Ligand SMILES: Nc1ncnc2c1ncn2[C@@H]1O[C@H](COP(=O)(O)OP(=O)(O)OP(=O)(O)O)[C@@H](O)[C@H]1O
């Protein structure tokens with residue numbers, strides 16, 4: 001991102017026509033500000049709100065807006081500047097208060113302050129923090145071993161380097177099983193974190209996420225659908241994206257949820273692992289997904305890695321046949337060992353922790369090696385303590 005070119009969105013909730021006009025004029029002339037007309041927009045950087053005839057109700061709205069995390073900065077304006085308006089306005093969380101008629105210089109200075117701050121934040125983020133890498137894991141069909149792959153891939157990356165911070169996110173709303181696989185109990189899921197996205201820092205994440213004995217931090221999926229708590233579309237993507245500031249590696253168990261969030265996560269993913277088994281219906285699904293979903297979302301063969309799970313030499317479809325049907329080579333195979341994979345799940349452990357020298361553990365370790373080689377060296381920085389706790 002080019003920090004110099006940060007553009008901030010501004011929305012006006014102003015009824016008085018003259019005030020609205022003069023604010024619009026300032027915004028239109030101000031380099032780096034855009035006027036957001038869409039009132040359904042999930043986020044605005046600055047909201048200018050006019051306090052009118054019913055201040056107490058309006059203050060309640062303000063509190064809700066700030067809590068719901070849809071507004072970055074709140075500016076208020078009112079024809080009255082009496083203490084009964086000003087004090088509750090500031091207590092409610094307003095950053096600036098504009099008197100009326102609008103003083104152009106005062107408003108410009110307030111916008112400039114927010115712009116400078118955004119610029120500084122971006123510069124710090126761009127210069128001092130190397131972004132973590134995202135690896136998405138998807139299933140060509142249900143039950144093929146997607147969660148097993150995500151869990152063991154993440155724990156193998158962590159095992160390779162204890163000093164790196166590794167996160168594992170379960171996208172499977174209602175049917176998420178990552179905590180079960182790792183025998184973890186937690187109340188916090190990505191929906192809670194999405195609601196607190198403005199607080200997303202290392203300390204908050206560390207308290208909100210649950211850590212497995214392998215060292216991997218887990219972020220579970222919501223176990224229910226609470227329509228009142230539903231996040232705006234695309235918010236999970238924002239959570240994952242922000243987490244890149246705090247983790248070296250982020251593994252996403254995307255299951256089979258091909259939704260808007262996942263498509264956006266694809267665009268940021270280093271690699272996308274499509275887990276399949278060597279059965280004809282599954283292989284055909286791989287081909288279909290490759291031609292439709294992945295092609296449409298700009299995921300080229302370089303980033304898409306097809307994994308043949310539960311691999312046996314004498315399978316229904318041979319590796320060579322599968323490659324032919326799909327039109328791309330399968331990148332890696334994970335040997336079939338049902339008993340071992342179940343022992344790991346039933347004990348809340350990784351496969352390597354149950355049997356380090358097993359052929360499955362070695363396959364995962366090689367995969368971890370392949371991403372770590374192209375891995376980044378992060379500066380120890382502010383989040384290095386993540387790995388020490
Ligand atoms: N390499 C393997 N060898 C044998 N069995 C395996 C292997 N990997 C996973 N399994 C088994 O496959 C079953 C399904 O695994 P898992 O839950 O990881 O799949 P999934 O694709 O995430 O399923 P769902 O669609 O329900 O989310 C489990 O019983 C697991 O033990």
Ligand SMILES: [Mg+2]
Pocket residue numbers: 146147148172177255
């Ligand atoms: Mg699963």
